Amino acid sequence: MAEDRPRVLVTGGSSGIGFELARQFAESGHDVVIAAQDIDKLEQSAELIRERAPDADIDTIAADLASEEGVYQLHREAKALGAIDIFCANAGVGSGGGGFDETDLDKELALIDLNVRGQVQLSKLIVRDMVARGEGRILFTASIAGIMPGPFESVYSASKAFVRSFGEGLRNELAEKNIVVTVVMPGPTDTDFFHRANMDNTPAGQMAKDDPALVAAQAIDALMADRHAVIAGGLKNKLETSAVRIFPDPVKARAHRTQTEPLDHESEGGGISPVAIGGLFFVGALAAAGTAAWLQSRGEEEDHRRRTEPQADFEVAGK
Numbered sequence: 118m119a120e121d122r123p124r125v126l127v128t129g130g131s132s133g134i135g136f137e138l139a140r141q142f143a144e145s146g147h148d149v150v151i152a153a154q155d156i157d158k159l160e161q162s163a164e165l166i167r168e169r170a171p172d173a174d175i176d177t178i179a180a181d182l183a184s185e186e187g188v189y190q191l192h193r194e195a196k197a198l199g200a201i202d203i204f205c206a207n208a209g210v211g212s213g214g215g216g217f218d219e220t221d222l223d224k225e226l227a228l229i230d231l232n233v234r235g236q237v238q239l240s241k242l243i244v245r246d247m248v249a250r251g252e253g254r255i256l257f258t259a260s261i262a263g264i265m266p267g268p269f270e271s272v273y274s275a276s277k278a279f280v281r282s283f284g285e286g287l288r289n290e291l292a293e294k295n296i297v298v299t300v301v302m303p304g305p306t307d308t309d310f311f312h313r314a315n316m317d318n319t320p321a322g323q324m325a326k327d328d329p330a331l332v333a334a335q336a337i338d339a340l341m342a343d344r345h346a347v348i349a350g351g352l353k354n355k356l357e358t359s360a361v362r363i364f365p366d367p368v369k370a371r372a373h374r375t376q377t378e379p380l381d382h383e384s385e386g387g388g389i390s391p392v393a394i395g396g397l398f399f400v401g402a403l404a405a406a407g408t409a410a411w412l413q414s415r416g417e418e419e420d421h422r423r424r425t426e427p428q429a430d431f432e433v434a435g436k
Contacts, residue, residue: 122146122147122148122173122174123146123147123148123202123203124147124148124149124150124198124199124200124201124202124203125138125139125142125147125148125149125150125201125202125203125204125205126149126150126152126195126201126203126204126205126243127139127142127149127150127151127152127205127207128152128153128182128191128205128206128207128208128239129152129153129207129208129209129258130149130151130152130153130159130162130205130207131151131153131155131158131159131161131162132153132158132162132308132309133306133308133309133310133329134207134258134303134306134308134329134332134333134336135151135153135205135207135208135258136151136162136165136166136329137329137330137332137333137334138205138207138256138333138336138337139151139162139166139175139205140165140166140169140170140333141330141333141334141337142203142337143166143169143170143173143175144169144170144173145337146173147173147202147203148173148174148175148176148199149166149173149174149175149176150175150176150177150178150195150198150201151163151166151175151176151177151178152177152178152179152180152182152191152195152208153179153208154179154180154181154182155179156177156179159177159178159179160177163175163176163177176198178190178191178194178195180194182208182231182235182239183227183230183231183234183235184230184235185238187235188235188238188239188242189238189242191239192239192242192243196246200246200250201243201246201247201253202252202253202254203253203254203255203256203340204240204243204247204253204254204255204256205255205256205258206236206239206240206255206256206257206258206280207256207258208231208235208236209231209232209258209276209277209280210227210228210231210232210273210313210314211228211270211273211310211311211313211314211316212224212225212228212270212272212273212314212315213269213270213273213314213315213316213319213377214269214314214315214316214318214319214379215269215315215379215382216269216382217271217272220272220315225272228272228273228276229272229276232273232276232277232279232280233276233279233280236257236280236283237283240255240283240287243255244287244291244296247291247294247296248291248294248296251294251295252295252296253295253296253297254296254297254298254299254340254341255284255287255296255297255298255299256298256299256300256301256336256337256340257280257281257283257284257298257299257300257301258280258301258303258336259277259278259280259281259284259300259301259302260274260277260280260302260303260304261302261303261304261348261354261357261358262274262277262373263275263276263277263278263279263280263281263302264278264281264302264358264361264362264369265361265366265369265370265372265373266366266369266370266373267370267373267377268370268373268374268377268378269319269374269377269378269379269382270314270316270377273314274373277302280300281300281302281346284298284299284300284346285298285300285345285346288300288345297340297343298345299336299339299340299343299344299345299346299347300345300346300347301332301335301336301339301340301346301347301349302346302347302348302349302354302358303327303332303349303350303354304326304327304348304349304350304351304353304354304357305321305324305326305327305350305376306326306327306328306329306332306350307326307327307328307329308326308329316377316379318379318380318381319376319377319378319379319380320375320376320377320378320380321376321377323380324376327349327350327351327354331349331350331351332349332350335347335349335350336349
């Protein structure tokens with residue numbers, strides 16, 4: 118391992134977006150530590166990355182990040198390997214598949230432990246290390262689900278709203294300490310997320326999804342270019358998020374419900390269903406606001422990329 122090779126810690130790194138973050142960082146000249154709970158899956162994923170990036174050091178740490186001791190364990194073992202230059206706070210789970218009165222409370226409390234409490238605890242420990250060292254980069258994986266209320270996955274959506282706000286707050290606070298913070302907000306992505314969240318029988322679970330490799334590449338680009346946030350994935354995600362920003366929360370909730378309500382769920386009250394109303398909303402919203410907003414943001418992104426890419430490339434090479 119080269120002495121000046123930067124090291125990246127990726128939580129939730131054994132599959133999905135986390136695996137792609139780890140792989141792409143390894144292939145671009147970084148050593149990588151991947152953390153997750155399943156040790157067998159971790160080792161299998163690490164071996165795949167080693168095959169793609171034979172010059173990189175790929176280490177694994179099996180830890181339960183929903184537990185206080187598991188977070189401390191991960192921090193101890195990661196710190197023993199050397200300084201963490203980049204922290205990808207990607208670990209998280211979902212929960213849905215029914216109304217709030219029907220879903221499993223223990224699973225939702227475990228979700229909060231991992232998505233919220235564990236994020237705060239591990240971020241606190243790593244930020245202190247980065248502040249002491251005088252530099253660092255942090256990437257938080259939130260979700261477009263955190264931009265609007267999420268019926269039938271209310272706890273998950275709230276947890277991602279927390280991550281988004283938490284990351285944006287830390288970005289402002291830590292900029293003066295030479296620490297870059299970026300929040301990535303993917304839409305539906307082709308991972309096992311929906312199956313694990315009991316959401317296979319929802320429109321979101323059954324729709325076409327983005328490639329996690331694309332999401333990871335866009336997230337890394339945004340982090341290295343010092344952008345505060347990025348809506349990752351395809352055009353549809355950008356259109357939808359641009360459109361919903363102009364509407365009040367009750368309308369956003371109705372629209373989000375069209376994606377997350379189980380297909381066999383029977384709504385009370387008769388008449389036009391919330392799914393149908395939400396679908397009509399999205400057609401009008403996307404046409405009226407989404408296209409214009411996305412085109413404007415695309416121009417801003419391209420301008421920002423032209424101005425920042427040379428500097429970002431230099432920083433990667435010189436770390």
